[in-house]
Amino acid sequence: MRHGFRGRRFARSISHRKSMFANLSASLIEHEQIVTTLEKAKDLRPIVEKLVTLGKRGDLHARRQVIAQIGNEKLVKRLFETIAPRYADRHGGYLRIMKAGFRHGDNAALAVIEFVDRDTSAKGAADRARLELEGAGEEAQAA
DSSP states (O other): OOTTOOSOOTTOOHHHHHHHHHHHHHHHHHHSEEEEEHHHHHHHHHHHHHHHHHHHHOSHHHHHHHHHHHOOHHHHHHIIIIIHHHTTTOOSOOEEEEEEEEOTTTOOEEEEEEETTOOTTSTTHHHHHHHHHHHHHHHHHHO
16 A cells, blocks of 8 residues: 555656656756646646745855756746746745647546646747757758
8 A cells, every 4th residue: 555655656667757747847848838648737836836936045055056956057047037936925836737638559647737837939939949050050061
C-alpha cells in the first residue's frame, strides 16, 4: 500500500521523473503554455508555482535553487526578470489547467497548462526565430 506517498510514479524511476518534470517546467517557462497529459499537468503545477515563488523572492540563493531544479540559466533569467515580476502582487495560483480532449493512439486525457496572465506572443517565438535563421542560411547557400 502507498499510504502517505503523494504524487504519481508514471512508471518511471525517480531520476527519470525528476528530469521529466525539469524538462516540462523549462518548456513551460520558455513558451508559457504547453500541452501534456492531464496527470502530468496536475503534478507539474506545484513544481512550477514553487519556482515562480522563488523567482519572486529574487535573491541569489533562490536563483541557485531554480538553476539546480531546471538547469538552464537562460530560462532562469527569463523567470526572474519577466515572469516573476508579473505576479508580484499575486499570492499563488499562477497556472491554469484546461482539459483539451484525448490523444489519438492511446486515448490519454490531454490538458493545456499555461500561466494565468501569459504573454501570447511568447508561444512559439523561439521556434519562429530558429526557422527564420535556418531560412536565411539556406538563402545564403543558394546564392
